[in-house]
Structure formats: structure tokens, C-alpha cells
Amino acid sequence: MAESAEDPFDNWTVQARKGVLELCILNALERQERYGYELVKTLGALPGLGVTEGTIYPLLSRLRAQGLVTTRLEQSVEGPMRKYYALTPTGRASVGPMNGYISDLLSACREIRRRPSSHDHLDPLR
Amino acid sequence: MAESAEDPFDNWTVQARKGVLELCILNALERQERYGYELVKTLGALPGLGVTEGTIYPLLSRLRAQGLVTTRLEQSVEGPMRKYYALTPTGRASVGPMNGYISDLLSACREIRRRPSSHDHLDPLR
């Protein structure tokens, strides 16, 4: 035990993926439907996004429960049935605002670096 | 009770902040030290980042525990003591990679939209 304190950077990247990953999937579905395993392989291959089935499948279920995607089963000639995911109108309407939110967040994150001080605190003693 | 299912978008933004918020603080400290309450007010005022004390203070403690920041107490002429936070060398060395990681993540997130299919699956029946 006591192997909890991993590399702080690795630990941070896990948190940084939250939310972004969901957006990745919605973006991936914007132009075409895709099946789960395809998303696992596609997203897992992206550098910095070493994502696995244990992450993707629960996320897809959540998106369906929220009404952002619909699913459709289809036979495959080379294996089990595939479950294709496609955006609903609600899902399609969400992608834009979500991309905008993340962009704004990052802009603010960068801009804050060059902000001297919000309320210009009277310089503290001396 | 049973007020669990809030607005999915609001819920998502909470998750999207994870990690980014930590980076915001490190960026804010890159050019100058700041005290906790100042960060609460500065970050809380940013649009889309309605962040409060319950979020910032635990985060700052975590950063100190990880050795990314140091603290220094200082008397204030108008209230209780202020705890100033400053980057350590380790912290300073982390800011660049973290900004890079987030940028790459977002780039991948956008690029995935125009990717036809990763392994060009033989078109399924018909």
C-alpha cells in the first residue's frame, strides 16, 4: 500500500482530462457517427490522452442518459455487434457552447498571468 | 431531495475546471506572489470561473504539500494576517509543461473533429 502519492504531474493530467474528454467525444461525433471501440482506439492513440475502455464506455452511457447522443446497434462482419453513437439535436447544440467555454477558460488562464493585481492592494508595510 | 440531476452543462463546467484551475493559480503566481483571499477575489471575478474559498484554499494547501509553492505570513494593516504564496523552483518548472499539456489536449480535441476514421473500417454492409 501507500503507493498513493504518484508523480504529481501524472496525477494532475488525470484531472485535466475531465471535461475535455467528454468534449473530445462530442467533437468526434459531430461529423459522423462512430462506435465505442472505434472511439477507444482513436482517442487512446492521441498523445497525452492514453484513455482506455474503462473511461470511454461509462462516459458514453452518461452522454446517452443526458440525451446528448443516441445509439444504434449494427452487425459487423468481423466480430460482435457494434454500438454506433450519434449526436442528438440537443447534443449538437451543446458542442459549440462547450468548445467556447473551454476556450474562454484557457484564455482567462493565460491572461491572468499578466494581471498585476485585481484591487491594487496598498503595498504592505514598507 | 432528488435534486441531483442539475443542468448537464453546469455539471460539466464543474468538471472542466478541474486541473485548469490549478494551472490558473500557478500562472497567477508566476510573476508575483499573492495571498489567498486575493486569489479568491481575482479568480472569482473571472467570467465562467465563479470560484469560491472552499475551492481555492484546499487547492493551495495541495500545491504546498506537493512542493510547488511556499507560503509566508505577513501582517496586514486592515485585517487578519495574509498568507502569501510564491512559486518554488519546482513549481516554476512545472508551469510550462502544464500549459503545454493543456494546449496540446485542446488541439487534439479540435483536430479529432475532422478525422474521417482512424482505421478506415470496411464500410459495414451496403
Added chain:
DNA sequence: GTCTGGTACCTTGCATAACAAGGTACTGAT
């Protein structure tokens, strides 16, 4: 026949983080 490996789906349990709500304490004005 039965193994092995690839495809394809799903669930459980753990660690981590944001946030609301609440708590403490110092200062100056009404």
C-alpha cells in the same frame, strides 16, 4: 475440437477534485 488473439461491449472499486456550507478570528465604523 480447442486454443489463442483480436474485436466489441460492460461493470466494480478506488483516488481525486470542485463546491456549498459552515466555522474562526481580526479590524474599523455605526
Added chain:
DNA sequence: ATCAGTACCTTGTTATGCAAGGTACCAGAC
């Protein structure tokens, strides 16, 4: 004395990513 503003901190809830494990289908090797 009471209130508001400054300034710090903690606890409990909820939501997420992910490793690990499980099921099932198919094709080719043995």
C-alpha cells in the same frame, strides 16, 4: 455592542477518470 469586511480553514456531497476484471463473438492455428 453589533455589524460588515477582511482573511483563513475544514467537512460532506457529488462527479469523474481509470485500472482491473468480466462477457461474448469470430477467425485461424494446432
